[in-house]
Amino acid sequence: MNIRSKLPYIQSHIFSYMTGLANQYGAINLSQGFPNFEPSAALENFVAQALKENTAQYAPMPGLPLLREEIARKIYNTFEVTVNPDTEITIGCGATEMIFNTIAAFVWPGDEVIIIEPGYDCYRPAIDVVGGKTVVYQMPAPQFKIDWEEFASCITGKTKLIIISTPNNPTGSVMTANDMAELTKLVKGTEIIILSDEVYEHMVFDGATHESPLKYPELRERTVSVYSFGKTLHTTGWRVGYAIAPPELTTEIRKVHQNNTFSVAHPLQKAIALYLNQSDEYLQLPTFYEAKRNLFREAMAGSKFNLLPCEGSYFQLADYSAITDEDDFSFCERLIKEYGVAAIPVSRLYTSHKDDKLVRFCFAKTDETLLAAAEKLYQL
Missing domain, CATH: 3.90.1150.10 (Aspartate Aminotransferase, domain 1)
Known part of the structure; x- marks a missing residue:
C-alpha cells in the first residue's frame, strides 16, 4: 500500500x-x-476502595461529577477563581488528550497555531494531523523568556490558536503577571483562542506564584487551561488530566473527547476525587x-x-x-x-x-x- x-x-x-x-x-x-x-498510600488505598464500589462501567463522558466538583474546589483554593463543574471542566486521558482535543476542535485546515519552543513535542503533530499550520516562536537561550514585540510578529489574520506553557517543559521558565498582561494586549479584539499547558502548576519555586490565564478575566474568556493529575499526584501512568474552559469552548472540546476516548477510567477518577476531598497535599x-x-x-x-x-x-x-x-x-x-x-x-x-x-x-x-x-x- x-x-x-x-x-x-x-x-x-x-x-x-x-x-x-x-x-x-x-x-x-x-x-x-x-x-x-x-x-500517596492514602491515594492507592482509595483506588482499592473504588474498585469495590460499582466502578466497573463507564464514567460519564465529561468526567465523574464528584471529581469535577473537587477540581472546581481546588481551582478556587488555588486561584480564587470560580469554575462551573458541569459546564467548564472535562476529564481526559491525560493532559495530552485534552491538548489534542482542543486543537482538533478549533483548528481548521490553513489556520495558524503559534507554539513556543523549546516545548512539549505533542503540539506540532496535533496541529499537522488536523491540517493547521504551525508557526514557531523560539525563546532565546539561555534565559528562555518571551520577547513580546518579536512574538507579536508571529500573529496574522490566520492565527487561530496560541499555545503557552508555564512552567515550561523543558526550560523550567515561568510566565509572570507582566507576561499575562502582554498576552492580553496581543489578543484583545481578536478571535484567537489560548491553549494554556499548566501541568507543572504546583512546581513554581523561590516564592514565585503560578500565573494562569484563569486569573485574568480578559484571558479566561478565550482560554483552555490543561492540567495533569499524573504530575500533581505522582501518577503519570494513570493517565488522568483535565481541561477548564468557558462553556462555549467546553462544548466543542467535549464533542472531540466523546469520539476520542469517551471517558476515563472510572475507579481512578473516583479515587482521585476521594483523595482530593481529604488532602491538599499538592x-x-x-x-x-x-x-x-x-x-x-x-x-x-x-x-x-x-x-x-x-x-x-x-x-x-x-x-x-x-x-x-x-x-x-x-x-x-x-x-x-x-x-x-x-x-x-x-x-x-x-x-x-x-x-x-x-x-x-x-x-x-x-x-x-x-x-x-x-x-x-x-x-x-
Missing part, C-alpha cells in the same frame, strides 16, 4: 528512545519526565520539588556542567559545552552508554532541532537516585 504519512518527521519518540536505551544499559534514568517514587509540591532541585544543583556544583536557572517544573537544563563539541543527541547516547545516566537532548524539543548544547535532566527522583546520578556526571 502507498501510505502518505501525515507525520513523516516522526521516526522514534525521543523520550521512549532514551528510556529504552537507559533500560538496555542499566543507566539511571533522568530523561523521561516521571517520578521513580510511589504516590500545596506542598513547591517545597517538595524545590528541595529536590536544590539537592541536585548542589550535588552538581563544581562539575563541568553549567546548570541554567530553573524557576519551575521538575526539569533542570544543563549546558555541556565545556565538556565536548558533540551534538546533544550523540552526547546523550554516550552519557547512557559510558557514564550510566540518561538525559534528553533539548534539540529534539525544537522543530528545527536547534542545538544549543543543552540537555534536560528530570529531578522527580528519590534523593538517592539524584545523588548517584550526580556522582556519575561528575566524572565527565
